[in-house]
Structures are given as structure tokens and as C-alpha cells.
Amino acid sequence: MRAKRLKWMRLEAAFLLVMMLVLAGSISRPQQAAAQVSQRTGIVCTTGASPNPTFTLETKTGYIQLPDGNTMFMWGYSLAGQSFQHPGPTLCVNEGDTVTVILQNNFAEPVSIMFPGQENVLANGSPVGPEFDGNAVVTSLTNTAAANGGSITYSFVATHPGSFIYESGTNPQKQVHMGLFGALIVRPALGASFAYNRADSEFTPSEEFMVFLSEIDPYQHQAVESGRSFNMNNYHPRYWLINGRGFPDSIADNFATWLPSQPYGALSLIHPYDPATHPLPGLVRYFNVGSEEYPFHPHGNNGLIIARDGQPLEGAGGEDLSFEKFAVNIGPGQTWDALFKWYDAEAYDQTANPVPVVIPDVANLTFGMFYSGSPYLGKQGPLPPGFSSLNQCGEYYIIAHNHALYQITSWGMTMSGPITYLRIDPPEPNNCP
């Protein structure tokens, strides 16, 4: 099998190792950059000094780890002076900020950054535009930093709140696929706990998550690593990722030590909706930097889609045009924003309101590795002999995954790729670590 040429470890060993490390709990590594705020779950924002934040990004190469044990050569935007990371840093700014992004190019070919959704972007103080060769053929969709040490400064006023992508505009079928992309979040004037300048877009800040979806053709990456050309007619993704990781790496903490170049976890840790104590929903920002639509399916709740491509879904008179979805079918280059919440509609309780079925004996069921042994939130129950659950405190795990199911595989390893979980911890006080 040609696939084996790139595989360094046995799949089972890799999976076990990851799960042991997950079990071992969270070991946050020290903050990577002064500007990156590190919490275990949720969006890791790289911020600057509002109202004039400046970010210096440099191009770097590096390697990421994939669920099947393979290691993949990547390109990326990294914070200046920091090590390679994938995807690029999530830049968070405020509406009205004048944002400056300095790109330093270490590669042997020109690179650039596009800011789709931003208007009046400047490059070195002049309006951006495509670059052409002597025959008036476009060589880059936007202004480039020259090869081997060139630099360029982009700036724009972030006039619209919302979720955006930034990505290379130069030879993008190569450079974007190699990993030159990241997320840009513009927070509205109404406040950081709102997605847009609408009162009905308020969310719980500790429950703001990113679903950043991408794909990899390993032969393209191998060709770039070895300096060979790649025929895009042969492009065929074999890996699909969420936040730059595949499951089960995807549910490890932000900055998990064993994923040194993949800092962004995708586990959504929330508490149940409660009208009195936890009334505000969470927010998921979906990004697609791949080449086809990704139908992402969160179990157990419908996302309320409140915006697409950084535009709130509202009519000319402010009418609400939001809609609920259980399959968020996001196209290449699109961003969708979804409010969501979860609660047990039945309010099941072990004593006051038990599930109206006789729970089969442990010998008569197959147990999942995240199952507590009890149907009830915050409870743990009997487990089959010899079975090790990864459940810590009776928390719930509800899956969310790409429903083009051939995409939740990793070149032969099924049930990996863009899968993550909603982890619902019992109401506090609880015993959860």
C-alpha cells in the first residue's frame, strides 16, 4: 500500500497514546505568545491593542500530527518569533479598529494575505489589487511579500462585526491547501458578548467555539516538501480536519503538549441551558477553508444560524431571517455563525424522574468509552468488568461531526477526522476536574 510509505506509527498505538494522554488530563503549555489567551476550551484569541491592533505574521513550515499516526508537512502563518502553528493564529479585533497585519515572507516564492469580507484593504498604504505578469496575466489575487525575506503591510478598518477567513491569495490552490489560512473575528460595538450589533445575538463568552474545517491531499504536501511540482488534476483529499486536528486529537485541550504545532482544540465544554442561571446560548463560528462543502452535524441541538460570511441574517427593516439547522452545510470559503444551547428536555433524574425503561444489565449492552454508566447527568453507574471509561464526573458527551461520512476518515482510519464533542458538565458544584 502506498499509504504506508508515509505512516510512521501503528494506528492502534497512536490512538491509545492519545487517549491515555487525554485521560491524563489537561496539561496546558505556557502561553505561546503574549497576545494569545490560553484557556482549555473555546476560541483562543490573538489580540492587539485596540483601536490600532498590529499583528506581525511570518511564514513558516512545520509538521502536524494526524490521527492515523502520519505526520504532514505544512505551511503556515505564525506569530513573529513564535514557532510554526496550524492553522494560523485566530485574530480577534473590535469593530472600528484600524487593523494592521505585517507579513514577513521566509519562503522562496511570493506569498500574500487576502481578507475576504473586508473592504478598502490597503497594502503598504495603497489600495490592494491583483498582481500581473508582463502579459497582463494575474499572478496573485492580491499584493505579495517578495520571496526570501520580503515584507508587506496590510491595513483595513474592521467595519463589519463577524467571522471571517484570512488566507493566501497567491497560488492559492497550493498555498491555501498547504495551510496558509486562519480565522479573523471582529467583535461588534455592542460588546464582546454579542456576535453582531443585535441584542438577540448575545452569547455566553465562555461558550464561544470555533469549527474550522480543512482538508489535505498528502501527495500535494509531499510534492511541496520535496520541491516537486504537483498536478492539481490529481488533487484528492485523504484527510479532513477540525481546527487543524483530527479526532481524537480534536478534543484535547488548547495547547495540548503532545500537539506542539496544533494549538486549537475543538471540544465544546458547556453547561446545560437554564432559564434562571444559564439563559444565554453558546456561539459556534464555522469556517470552511477546504475545496468542497462540509455538511457539519451537531447532535442533540439545532444551531440557530444568525449570520453567514460575516453578515447577520436580517431584513432591510431589521427583520429576523435566522434559521435553525441540524446540518450546517457550509461551502468553501464560507463562514456561518450559530447560536446553540442544550438542555435535557425531559429533565430526567435518577430519583424524581427516571428514564421510563428498565436499563439493561451491563452484560447486555456495549458501552462507549465516554459513557459514565448512568443515563443521568452527573451520575456514574456500573461498568462492565474490565471496561475503562474516560468519563470523569458523570458528564455528557454529544458528538458533532461532518456528515459527508467518508470525510470522517484519515486515509484508511475510520471514525477520525472532523469529529468533536459537546461536553456537558453537570451543574456546579460538581466533581469535574
Added chain:
Amino acid sequence: MNKPNFSRPISRRNFLKLAGGAALTAAGAGLLPQYLRKVLLPVGVAEAALGDPPNLYFAGTDGWMYLPPNPPISFFHPDNYAPAPFTTYIFGFRNITGMNSAQIANQKMKAQHNAPLFWVDQYDPNANGGAGNEFRLQLTNLGLQMRPDLTDSHTVHWHGFRNVIPFFDGEPTGSVSVPVGRNFTYIYRPRDPGTYMYHCHVEDVEHVHMGMTGLVFVRPLQNGNTALYPSGKFAYNDNDGSTGYDREFAMFLSEVWAESHWCDAHIQLPEWSDYHADFSLLNGRVYPDTLAPNGSIDPFNPVRDANGDLIATPGYEHLQYQPLSALVTCQEGERVLLRFANLGFREASMTLAGIQMRVVGRDATLMRGRDGTDTSYETDTILIGAGESFDTIFTAPPYQGPGPYDTYVLYNRRYSQVDNLADADGFAGQRTEIHVYPSGALQAQQYPNDWGGA
């Protein structure tokens, strides 16, 4: 629909009558055929007392289905193991509600595709004297006859069900799944009307693609209100009759990659990133089989032979395990609800030529903003991705004649994905017809997808 009163004590006699399947385990392993006896031991007796009888009782197993054998797909299609007239190995569900234990055991290797269509009334807290109504779906696992080495468990995942606990979600990693020979009962009290789908979530890349997929929908509490629409039948609680309809048809989309089905039958593993759809199916069939008659599709009134097997319509023996027709029959002026759900892995572009449809719901949600703004729209094409559902309503145009009915075509415009190789015009696969009859030609629909006597 058969709704048990949750609070009503159940006699043992009723229990055995309505849940014959539970008797399978209640009576112990002695009644079982040899192949089940082995895997059933040791077994606790807990599941013999599952409480109230289920509204429906499903079994997961394997089987064979029919897809056009010509032209063949080198090596993989038709499968050389397939018994005539079938071509393709599948996993799937069967409705075994009310069967005795011997009949249930007989259904191993008799899966159907797609899985049985069923529907549930919206939860009503005032039903049953304030006890509320609930829907109980019992699942058992008959094992895979072709693959005794695969002792996979099964589940039912109701795709899109909101605010469900993991225990009843059917996602096996966060909860439990059903081993071979065991039983589990899922409880549903759906609050949100609309069109959903369900599937086994164990190894779901494989189990979904192998065919453990079907359509389920929730009827709204507004049903019965003849003031809003004469039929009293609605897709949603719209409060204005805008989703009222006279006839309804499930349109369930799935796909078959012949190589992966062959691999499962021949103890091989496919490389899933090579995925492509050789066949695109509508209600488990490809055109022109989509126009063939329904088998027994009312899950609450199943018709079977003495062994419990599905009965093939004479002349359509190849569709014995694909009983759901996709033909739409209606009378001029009637409002027709099409419930689309897609559990293929690719987007489909379903086009209705010559009639405008109004999209009234998506993903089991009425097309309204939070402030009530109407977001429904008219179209002749819906782009429906993997795991999405659409509810569309059209009004049947006037009958023109001269034949017994006028014909309109509903098809997947994504031609590159719907040519099943067997049909020279490139229109095959996900294609069916709408037959519009003159007023008075049809009877009322008895259940979804019923032809009304056409």
C-alpha cells in the same frame, strides 16, 4: 397511530402480544436458533421486562438488495455472492413489530433498504389524561449472517432530535449500543414537528453507507384543525394553514458505492477517501424502479408472509426488500407535501420540472425568523446536503389530459452523480414522476406515499 398510555399498567398477555420480540429473550435462549444461542450467553433477564410495549420494534441485520446489474462495474457489481435476483449486499433495519420469536429469527439476512419509514405525533403533555404521550422504539440486533466475524452492535440515532440525553441519542461512544441478540428501547417525546432521518451510528461511515438509514417525521399538534386547512393535515404548527396539505410523500436520498458494499460482503475494507456514488437512490430504489408499487410500508399495519418476510409485489420480485415507492400521485388542485431527507454523502440538486415548490421547512424547522418573519420561498430546485432535510409543498396544476394523468418529472439535476450507468439518457438514479389526475380519480391517502388507489 398506536400510542400506549405511559401510565397504564400492562398485563403480561398484552405485553407478549404487542412485544413478541421481548419474548425472544423472556423465554430464554432455548427457543433460539443455534447461531443466536451461542452469542446470547450469558444473558441477564433485565431486558425481558422493558416496561410498556414498544410502538415499533426494529431489528438490525444484513441482507441483499437490487440495483440494475447492467452494465456491470468491474469486479464489484453485481456482487457474485448475491442470490438472484439481487445484486448488492446491505446492512439495514427491519420492522419486526408484533412478530413471534421464530419470525424474528427468520429476519436475519432480510434487511430492507431504505429502512422503514415511520412517524410520531408531537409530544402533547395533555395526552392520556395528563400523562403525556411518548413513542417507544425497541431495537434488537440479529447479527450479520454474511459476516459472522463482525459482531458489530447497532443503535438508532434520530438525526436532528433536539435536547436528547446521550442515552437515547444512539451515538455509541457517548452512550450504549445494542450487541447481537440484545434489546434496547429508545424513548422519544418529540417537541419539534418536521422531517428528520434516522440511522445506526455504530461505525457510522460503514453502517450508514451500507443502508441502516431511513426517514422519520413528526406530526404537529395543529393536525386536526380543519379551520386552517380543510384536510386538517399540516407539516408544522404554522397557525395560518400555510403548511396544510392533502397528500404527503417521503423522498429519502441515499447512495451506493458498489466497491464498499462488495468489500463488506467479501471481508475487505474499502478506502473511504476514494468514495464516489455509483448509484443514487430515491426511497431505496433507482429509476425506473422508483415508479414501481409500494410493498407493505405502513409500519403500524405491516403485512408479511407466515415467516415474517416481506412480500414482493408480483412482477417486482427484485424489489422485495425495497418496498418504498417514490411515485407521487395527486389530483389537480391538491396540495402535496414532499419530505426530503438526504443520508447520502453528497449534495443533491432535486429539481421538479414544470411545477414550483414552496420550501416551508428545513431541518425540521418552519421557515420563520424568531420574530415570525416568513422566510419560505418558491423554487423548482432544492440543493440538499448530507444530513439535511427539506419540506416543500406544491399545488398540483390543472389536469390537461388526454391520458389518465399528466406526468411531471422530479430528478437530481447533479447529472454527474445520478447516472446509474444502466440508463442511457443520463437521467437515472434519483428520478421519479409526479402523476396529476383529474379531481375524483383518487382515494384519500391512507398513509404517506400511498398512491390513493392509482
